[in-house]
Each structure stands twice: as structure tokens, then as C-alpha cells.
Amino acid sequence: MPRILCFGDSNTWGYNPSNGHRWPEGVRWTSRLADSLNKSAPSDARWYLIEEGLNGRTSVWNDPMKPHRDGSSALPMLLLSHRPLDWIVIMLGTNDLKSQFPSEPAWIAEGIRKLVGQVRDTDNAGQTSPNILVVSPPPMHDKNNWATGFHHGRQKSLQLAEFYRAVAKEEGCAFYDAAEVCEASPIDGLHLDAQGHEALAEGLARLFNKPSKQDVFS
Numbered sequence: 001m002p003r004i005l006c007f008g009d010s011n012t013w014g015y016n017p018s019n020g021h022r023w024p025e026g027v028r029w030t031s032r033l034a035d036s037l038n039k040s041a042p043s044d045a046r047w048y049l050i051e052e053g054l055n056g057r058t059s060v061w062n063d064p065m066k067p068h069r070d071g072s073s074a075l076p077m078l079l080l081s082h083r084p085l086d087w088i089v090i091m092l093g094t095n096d097l098k099s100q101f102p103s104e105p106a107w108i109a110e111g112i113r114k115l116v117g118q119v120r121d122t123d124n125a126g127q128t129s130p131n132i133l134v135v136s137p138p139p140m141h142d143k144n145n146w147a148t149g150f151h152h153g154r155q156k157s158l159q160l161a162e163f164y165r166a167v168a169k170e171e172g173c174a175f176y177d178a179a180e181v182c183e184a185s186p187i188d189g190l191h192l193d194a195q196g197h198e199a200l201a202e203g204l205a206r207l208f209n210k211p212s213k214q215d216v217f218s
Contacts, residue, residue: 005050005082006030008091010191012053017187027194032201037208050082058095059111075118084125090115091135093160099151109163116171132173136161138182144189176207
């Protein structure tokens with residue numbers, strides 16, 4: 001049974017931009033991805049997907065107003081807790097764009113590189129390190145209710161993919177640009193609506209369902 005850990009922020013947790021509640025099973029991209037991967041999988045090869053999303057999580061920055069959001073502090077413990085893992089999907093960076101942080105896309109990508117290094121440095125219960133998929137997060141929408149806290153947020157969010165792709169290539173990780181299939185809802189400018197979750201799940205499923213897993217790293 002392949003085990004996949006999805007490590008992210010509120011768009012992995014499933015924040016509903018309409019009401020602030022959590023999207024239910026069957027709507028969140030994580031549960032949709034699991035359903036898609038297991039649709040035709042034999043019983044002894046079904047994927048086990050672990051959701052580890054937290055609202056406000058960053059790659060490496062501490063938020064004094066929202067404690068426990070530093071992804072690099074949480075990830076090693078989660079890797080040890082859920083090991084052995086076959087894959088880890090990292091989709092972070094939106095909260096790093098807050099103006100209170102050094103929010104240039106190049107620096108944010110270096111935060112992702114640190115997380116990749118943590119995955120490689122953590123014992124995987126004696127097995128080889130899990131494959132890593134770096135996902136550049138859905139871009140912000142122009143109608144951003146928190147725009148004052150994200151100076152040039154949409155512009156910078158659209159630049160993340162370029163830097164993430166370079167880091168993924170240099171570190172030998174798979175890469176996916178969520179902007180190819182979705183963006184944040186205009187309702188609040190930051191979070192995925194139901195259609196966005198569906199599109200992201202379908203895009204990631206196509207990646208994982210490639211005939212050769214080696215193609216995922218192209």
C-alpha cells in the first residue's frame with residue numbers, strides 16, 4: 001500500500017472561502033486525489049493518503065500572531081510519525097507571501113528547498129527516502145480580501161512556479177504547477193472553491209497515473 005503525505009496550508013486543510021468552514025470529504029483535493037488513485041487500484045496496492053494541512057502554515061517563517069505555523073518545525077516530526085512514506089507532496093508558499101516576511105519568490109523557493117532537505121535527512125524507517133512532489137500553489141486572485149497583508153501578492157504568486165521548478169530540478173524532485181489548472185476563488189482571493197479542488201485533484205492524479213513514474217520527474 002503506497003503511502004503519501006500531503007503537507008500544506010489552508011488549501012490542503014480545505015478552507016472554504018464562502019464561510020471559513022472546512023470542505024468535507026469528497027470535495028477537498030486530497031480526498032478526491034485518493035479516490036482517483038484508488039479507483040482502479042487492486043486491493044493490495046491501494047494508496048493511503050495522509051492529510052497534513054494547517055491554516056496559515058509557511059515554509060520556514062514564524063508568525064508571531066499565529067504560532068506553530070513554521071512548516072520546517074513541524075515537518076520532521078510528521079515524517080517520523082507517518083513513516084515509512086513512499087511520497088510526500090509539499091504545497092506551501094502562499095502564506096510566505098505575507099508582507100511581514102521576506103516575501104520574494106526566490107526566498108520562498110529556498111524555504112521549499114529546506115523542506116526537501118529535511119525529507120532527505122529524516123530516517124524513513126530504514127527504507128529509501130520518499131519521492132517528493134513540489135507543487136507551486138494556486139495563484140492568488142485579484143480580488144483579495146487580505147490584499148493589504150500581501151503586497152503585490154498575486155504578481156508574486158504567479159512567479160513562484162519559475163523558482164519552484166528550478167529548485168525541484170536541482171533537488172531531483174517532481175514538480176507540478178497548480179496554476180495550470182486552478183487559482184484562488186474571487187470570493188476571498190486566497191482559497192480554492194469546490195471547482196478548484198476538483199481541478200487540482202484531477203491534475204495531480206494525471207501526474208501520478210503516468211505509465212512510468214519516471215515521467216513524473218520530467
